Amino acid sequence: MRVLLLYPRFPKSFWSFEKTLALVDCQALLPPLGLITVAAIFPQEWDYQLVDRNIEEVTDEQWEWAELVVLSGMIVQKDDLLAGIKEAKVRGKAVAVGGPYATSLPDEVEEADYLILDEGEITVPLFLEALARGETQGKFRSEEKADVTQTPVPRYDLLKLDAYDNMSVQFSRGCPFQCEFCDIIVLYGRKPRTKSPQQLIAELEYIYNLGWQKGVFIVDDNFIGNKRNVKLLLKELKVWMEEKNYPFTFDTEASVDLAKDPELLELMVDSGFKKVFLGIETPDESSLALTQKFQNTRNPLTDSVDTITKAGLQVMAGFIIGFDGEKAGAGDRIVRFVEQTGIPMAMFSMLQALPNTALWHRLEKEGRLLNQEGNINQTTLINFVPTRPIEEIAREYVDSFWRLYDPEVYLDRVFNYFMKLGIPRYYRKRRMDSKSIVALLTICWRQGVVRSTRWKFWYNLSQVVKRSPRLLTSYFIVCSYLEHFTEYRQIVRDKINAQLAAHIATSKEKEEVSKITVNNKVA
Ligand code: SF4
Known part of the structure; x- marks a missing residue:
C-alpha cells in the first residue's frame, strides 16, 4: 500500500512564529508527531510519504502515487484538513482521517472513507482488519485507553528535519x-x-x-x-x-x-x-x-x-x-x-467551549452555546453567551493583548525576567552557525537600530552581558519572538474588532425586528 500522510496547515496563531522562524530559516515550529506515530503503527512493509502543508505543497506526482491518504490534525487546522479530504476524494483516493479534531467532531469529517478515532494504538488495528476484509469504509472507535508502553518509536525518518x-x-x-x-x-x-x-x-x-x-x-x-x-x-x-x-x-x-x-x-x-x-x-x-x-x-x-x-x-x-x-x-x-x-x-x-468538555455540556444544558461547529481559535469571539457583555470582554481582551506586546513593554519584561532567572548548572556551549549569526544581526538591526526600542535594546543587552552572560543566547531568542508578537497583536485586534462589529450590527438588527413585531402586535 502506498500511503500519503497529509498534515494540514495551521492558521496564524500565538504559536505560529512565522517571522521568528524565518530568521533561522525554518518553516514550522513542530513536526506532526501524531502522523509519524500512526506511520509506525501501520504495517512497516507499506510505503509512506509525508507532506506537512505548513512547509510544502502536495505535488501532482504525490497525489498520483498515493493509494491511501491519511490526514490528522487539531481543531485549529480544520479548514485545511477538510480541504485535504475534498481534494483527495476528487482525485479518487481512499481517505482515512484521525486525530483530535476528527475524534471530537466526527460528523464534520464524514466525507472521509475511514474514521480512525480515539487512540490510534487501539483503533488502527481495527481499521487494518476492516481493510483486510475488503471494507471500503468504516468508523473505528474505542473507549479503552492505549497502553503507551507498547507505542512504537515514531517514524522520525519521514520528516524533513531541517524544516523544523x-x-x-x-x-x-x-x-x-x-x-x-x-x-x-x-x-x-x-x-x-x-x-x-x-x-x-x-x-x-x-x-x-x-x-x-x-x-x-x-x-x-x-x-x-x-x-x-x-x-x-x-x-x-x-x-x-x-x-x-x-x-x-x-x-x-x-x-x-x-x-x-x-x-x-x-x-x-x-x-x-x-x-x-x-x-x-x-x-x-x-x-x-x-x-x-x-x-x-x-x-x-x-x-x-x-x-x-x-x-x-x-x-x-x-x-x-x-x-x-x-x-x-x-x-x-x-x-x-x-x-x-x-x-x-x-x-x-478568550474562553472557548471545546467540544465534549464539561464546560461544553454545561453550556449546552443552559442553552448558551452559540457555535456548535467547533470553528474555534484565538482570534474568534467567545462561542457561548457569557455572563457579562461580550463587547466588554472582547474590548478588554484586545486592549490587554495590545498592551502586553507593546515592543518596549515586552523588551523590558524579558529583561527583568532574565535578571531573576536561575542559571543552569549544566549546559553545552554551541558554536553559532551562519543562520544564527544572520538572525542575530537582523534582530540587532531591527530592534536596536530601526525601531524606537533602540536605547532599551542596547542598554538591556549590555546588562545581560555583564550580569548573566550564560543566558545571552536564551535572552536573544526570547527577544526575537517580538517579531512575531508585533504582527500577531495586530491580527488579534483586526479580527476580533471585525467580529465584534458584525455581532453588534446583528444584535441591533434583531432588536429592530423585535421592536417592529411588538409594535405590530400593539397595533
Ligand atoms: S485538566 Fe487542567 S491541568 Fe490538566 S491538562 Fe487540562 S487544563 Fe491542564
Missing part, C-alpha cells in the same frame, strides 16, 4: 486534574499513562542518530501528571544527556504544582529543561474555583512562578478571559499579574 525548529516527543497522555474547559481529559482521560524511561530514551537516541541537535518539545499536556514516573525518567535522562554532552534542550507543559516539588524542579533543570508552559488562566480565585482549577488556588500563583523561575526554568503561561461571573477589569488584572511576575510569553485567549 523543534522536534516533538511524547512521554505521557492524560492529566489527573479536572479543569472544566479542558479537552485533554476528555480525549486522554484523567489517569496519566507514561512510557517507560528506556522507551523515551530510545526515541531520543533515534532522533539524535538522525542528526538532530536542537530543541525537543515534550508534547505532554501535563508532563508532571505522574510525578513518580516522571522522576524515574528524569534520573535516567540526566545520565543520558551527560553522556551525550547535552545535545538537546527540552521544553514542556506542566501544572503549577511543579513549584511545590523542589526535587522534580532540580531534576528537570539538570536534565536540560529550559522552558515550561503553565496554564495559569487567571489571577481571579473565584474564576479558578468555578472552572475547577483548584490546583492553582493552593499557593499564591506569583510565588509559584518565582520559584520555578529562580530554579532556572523559563515560564511561559496561558491566560483566559471570559469565565462565568468574572468582574469587569479581568484583562487589567491579567496584565498586572504578567507585569508582576515578568512572564515574557503570556498566551492570552
Whole structure:
C-alpha cells in the first residue's frame, strides 16, 4: 500500500512564529508527531510519504502515487484538513482521517472513507482488519485507553528535519486534574499513562542518530501528571544527556504544582529543561474555583512562578478571559499579574467551549452555546453567551493583548525576567552557525537600530552581558519572538474588532425586528 500522510496547515496563531522562524530559516515550529506515530503503527512493509502543508505543497506526482491518504490534525487546522479530504476524494483516493479534531467532531469529517478515532494504538488495528476484509469504509472507535508502553518509536525518518525548529516527543497522555474547559481529559482521560524511561530514551537516541541537535518539545499536556514516573525518567535522562554532552534542550507543559516539588524542579533543570508552559488562566480565585482549577488556588500563583523561575526554568503561561461571573477589569488584572511576575510569553485567549468538555455540556444544558461547529481559535469571539457583555470582554481582551506586546513593554519584561532567572548548572556551549549569526544581526538591526526600542535594546543587552552572560543566547531568542508578537497583536485586534462589529450590527438588527413585531402586535 502506498500511503500519503497529509498534515494540514495551521492558521496564524500565538504559536505560529512565522517571522521568528524565518530568521533561522525554518518553516514550522513542530513536526506532526501524531502522523509519524500512526506511520509506525501501520504495517512497516507499506510505503509512506509525508507532506506537512505548513512547509510544502502536495505535488501532482504525490497525489498520483498515493493509494491511501491519511490526514490528522487539531481543531485549529480544520479548514485545511477538510480541504485535504475534498481534494483527495476528487482525485479518487481512499481517505482515512484521525486525530483530535476528527475524534471530537466526527460528523464534520464524514466525507472521509475511514474514521480512525480515539487512540490510534487501539483503533488502527481495527481499521487494518476492516481493510483486510475488503471494507471500503468504516468508523473505528474505542473507549479503552492505549497502553503507551507498547507505542512504537515514531517514524522520525519521514520528516524533513531541517524544516523544523523543534522536534516533538511524547512521554505521557492524560492529566489527573479536572479543569472544566479542558479537552485533554476528555480525549486522554484523567489517569496519566507514561512510557517507560528506556522507551523515551530510545526515541531520543533515534532522533539524535538522525542528526538532530536542537530543541525537543515534550508534547505532554501535563508532563508532571505522574510525578513518580516522571522522576524515574528524569534520573535516567540526566545520565543520558551527560553522556551525550547535552545535545538537546527540552521544553514542556506542566501544572503549577511543579513549584511545590523542589526535587522534580532540580531534576528537570539538570536534565536540560529550559522552558515550561503553565496554564495559569487567571489571577481571579473565584474564576479558578468555578472552572475547577483548584490546583492553582493552593499557593499564591506569583510565588509559584518565582520559584520555578529562580530554579532556572523559563515560564511561559496561558491566560483566559471570559469565565462565568468574572468582574469587569479581568484583562487589567491579567496584565498586572504578567507585569508582576515578568512572564515574557503570556498566551492570552478568550474562553472557548471545546467540544465534549464539561464546560461544553454545561453550556449546552443552559442553552448558551452559540457555535456548535467547533470553528474555534484565538482570534474568534467567545462561542457561548457569557455572563457579562461580550463587547466588554472582547474590548478588554484586545486592549490587554495590545498592551502586553507593546515592543518596549515586552523588551523590558524579558529583561527583568532574565535578571531573576536561575542559571543552569549544566549546559553545552554551541558554536553559532551562519543562520544564527544572520538572525542575530537582523534582530540587532531591527530592534536596536530601526525601531524606537533602540536605547532599551542596547542598554538591556549590555546588562545581560555583564550580569548573566550564560543566558545571552536564551535572552536573544526570547527577544526575537517580538517579531512575531508585533504582527500577531495586530491580527488579534483586526479580527476580533471585525467580529465584534458584525455581532453588534446583528444584535441591533434583531432588536429592530423585535421592536417592529411588538409594535405590530400593539397595533
Ligand atoms: S491541568 Fe491542564 S491538562 Fe490538566 S485538566 Fe487542567 S487544563 Fe487540562
